[in-house]
Amino acid sequence: MDDYLVDKLIPFDSTMEQVQKLNNEAGIPDINVAETHGKLLYLLAKLKNAQNILEIGTLGGYSSIWMARALSENGKLYTLEFNPDYAKVAEQNIRHAGYEDKVDVIVGKALDTLPILEEKNVLFDFIFIDADKENYENYLNWSLKLANPGALVIADNVVRNGEVFDETTEDARVKGVQQFMDALVNNPAIDSTAIQTVGVKGYDGFMIGIVK
Numbered sequence: 592m593d594d595y596l597v598d599k600l601i602p603f604d605s606t607m608e609q610v611q612k613l614n615n616e617a618g619i620p621d622i623n624v625a626e627t628h629g630k631l632l633y634l635l636a637k638l639k640n641a642q643n644i645l646e647i648g649t650l651g652g653y654s655s656i657w658m659a660r661a662l663s664e665n666g667k668l669y670t671l672e673f674n675p676d677y678a679k680v681a682e683q684n685i686r687h688a689g690y691e692d693k694v695d696v697i698v699g700k701a702l703d704t705l706p707i708l709e710e711k712n713v714l715f716d717f718i719f720i721d722a723d724k725e726n727y728e729n730y731l732n733w734s735l736k737l738a739n740p741g742a743l744v745i746a747d748n749v750v751r752n753g754e755v756f757d758e759t760t761e762d763a764r765v766k767g768v769q770q771f772m773d774a775l776v777n778n779p780a781i782d783s784t785a786i787q788t789v790g791v792k793g794y795d796g797f798m799i800g801i802v803k
């Protein structure tokens with residue numbers, strides 16, 4: 592079904608084809624967002640007319656490039672990646688795609704590099720959380736700190752094959768998402784929902800919210 596949707600709605604894209612090829616060659620795990628999700632991120636960032644975008648979890652830069660395509664003329668995307676080898680591949684992909692002036696890949700643990708953005712006084716209109724699930728609650732708190740009012744926050748993988756429903760789980764990633772979801776309950780700073788998804792990446796879902 593994903594193939595059908597991509598075939599109908601996402602024209603052949605040599606840049607993204609190249610990104611996937613380089614990622615495969617570099618041995619980067621196939622854990623980037625699906626094509627349909629990449630396009631959704633692009634559409635939402637475009638709708639938001641995003642000036643500054645923050646991504647936590649770069650991998651090979653696939654979702655970064657989708658979002659960079661939505662940036663306004665003077666827009667900027669900062670993407671945070673822990674693994675220096677992945678970051679190097681991402682930078683290469685971003686350069687090939689023509690966004691090296693608009694996208695900064697910041698290497699290090701996101702909790703160590705987010706303060707750099709705070710020091711720079713950059714505020715964001717669009718934030719995509721897609722890194723280690725154990726820190727999702729911390730990333731939510733940072734997002735609220737670094738967001739403009741009305742900013743859109745999206746966090747990926749919040750369903751995890753339905754495991755997030757399991758209160759007896761011992762999986763640290765699932766527990767991380769549960770803490771994140773608990774932090775959203777009646778949170779006065781953000782109005783949110785979550786959507787379950789099924790497709791080429793299996794059964795999962797994402798949280799989407801607007802910062803008040």
Ligand SMILES: C[S@@+](CC[C@H](N)C(=O)[O-])C[C@H]1O[C@@H](n2cnc3c(N)ncnc32)[C@H](O)[C@@H]1O
Pocket residue numbers: 622623624647648649650651652653654655671672673674677699700701702721722723
């Ligand atoms: C699911 S992948 C991101 C996929 C990417 N957003 C895409 O769709 O193309 C998660 C990434 O987060 C990175 N990561 C894990 N822990 C991190 C941390 N503490 N700080 C920054 N990045 C981290 C991983 O190395 C991995 O590249």
